[in-house]
Amino acid sequence: MPELPEVEYTARQMQESVVGETIDSVSVFWERTVSYPVLEDFQAEIAGRRIERVRRRAKLIVVDLSGGMLMTMHRRMTGNLLLLPSHWKVDTSLREADPTRWKVQGPRFTPDEVRPEDTDLLDYRQPFYCRTCFHFESGKLLLFNDLRKFGKLQLWPCEQEATLFAAFGPEPLDALFTPELLGVALAGRKTPIKQTLLQQEVVAGLGNIYADEALYYANIHPLRPAGSLSPDELYRLHEGIVAVLSSGIEHGGTSFSDYRDLQGRRGENANHLKVYQHQGESCVRCASPIERIVVGQRSTHFCPTCQLVLTDRSTIKAGGN
């Protein structure tokens, strides 16, 4: 679920609220969440380090730590970060009381006393799939929650950064990302544009939701061969990518099911999507029913009228929107 806007929004919240915190220790409740280095080294190496900066690259949250290390956090499908105030404590009693439930749901967290600022957090008093808990010296807790356990945490020396990010394409919200650069990345590719946009080496950070929305914005059919786009279509697609990602960040991300922000709140961007999960509803531009097909094993939503297959709409005079 978390694509660029959700990761960017959370990284900005972390930059606001956890810079300066020192990590005292890390509790790991699902070992495979830590994918590098081995668990014992991860825990030993990260203890005592101070958080100096939090940023984003592609769909990774990057936490710069004192002493020349960085931690990457990838949320995959259902991963979320949650910051708990210092009067909240972890309760691991379920581990012995109900091992089966513990393995699936993880620990629970409870406040010493309920304070006014806890309003959005009260639902979290039941276990909610916490996989890793960072204990700060201030007493605050940073949780990595992940229902499906696909998310990954890694700790690397800063010198490794270039290698870690080598396979990522351009950042779509960076000024260096232009229609021309997009054209170069897509040139010669015969696979459907929808599939190609999901490849992180082409553009970093797009996922299934925003790829569909960007193609709708640009009036491009998802099955168009990626290398067949005209200069005008590349211009519109570039514009669409920037527009839908910016909108996603502005509205705090898209919360269809699992995504929550650092304070446990939902994002509002689902209210601003035009085609994703709108199959059968009327296109807001032409009123045709939105269709859903499968492209490269992924659900794909589009307007069959606005996004004409294998047609460059720039050649059609004064199109209907």
Add this chain to the structure above:
DNA sequence: CTATAAACCTGCTGGC
């Protein structure tokens, strides 16, 4: 190299 499928996990939905 491309392309498709399977794997990693749990919860939810829809069909029977």
Add this chain to the structure above:
DNA sequence: TGCCAGCAGGTTTATA
């Protein structure tokens, strides 16, 4: 009501 197959926003790895 109950059970089970199938599906979900991501990425990597294997197989053809």
